Amino acid sequence: MARTRHTTVRLWRWRSNPLRRRVDVVEAWLLLGAWLIALVGGLIAGLAAAEAVSRSVDRQREERRPVTAVLAENAPERSPTESVGDDLVWATVRWKTPDGNARTGEAQVKPEAKKGTRTTVWTDRDGTLMPQPLNEAEAVLQAVSAGLLAATGAGGAVWLTAWTVRGRLDQRRMREWDAEWERADMRWGGRTG
Structure with a gap:
């Protein structure tokens, strides 16, 4: 049986030929x-x-600023269900807003930190807790x-x-x-x- 060669005609739609339709x-x-x-x-x-x-x-970097907060309770020990990235746990902290008012909220801290330990949290201009802004990478x-x-x-x-x-x-x-x-x-x- 003779083999037939398959020829590919490139750009056939652009060339003029009788089989080309509109x-x-x-x-x-x-x-x-x-x-x-x-x-x-x-x-x-x-x-x-x-x-x-x-x-x-x-904009996040401009609006958020680091604030020193104090743990209002002893931080729990690390457990797989409560941990966040970088081996941190959630605990209650207290900080002051730019206008001097004291606020309390949940923040990520090192496990087993004692009550009164200082930690850094990030807040917006009103003093509301915010996540830390992204680093450059x-x-x-x-x-x-x-x-x-x-x-x-x-x-x-x-x-x-x-x-x-x-x-x-x-x-x-x-x-x-x-x-x-x-x-x-x-x-x-x-x-x-």
Whole structure:
């Protein structure tokens, strides 16, 4: 049995040939446009998301400040159910707000710390307890992650739309081919269906 060679004709939708239909040209332009929009739109969305996260982290750093607090009770010992990252536990602490009022709340402290031990907590301008702002490495990781996620989402949305439109074009192409076969069959004097 003789083997046939499979030849790939690149950019056939762009070249003039008798088999090319208008829908083929539309599909070629659609795919080119989808590539460009996905790349440029994804890049813009990614950069915008990364910039927004960076601004948010910078705002957190400006608004939060470290405050010295005192443990209002003995800190519990470390247990797997109550521990947080870095081997810390939750305990009640007391601190003063910028206007001099005393406040009490739950903060992360070292396990088994004694009542009266000083610890550092982070508060906003009103003296409300807040999580510690992200350090530089965490901020970069969060900005990059948000940028990649936004870029992937934007590019994916463009491609999903393009593939949906391409599916519609394929349906139209099949209808045109059916009509063309019907006309050819009529010229040959028979009925295929």
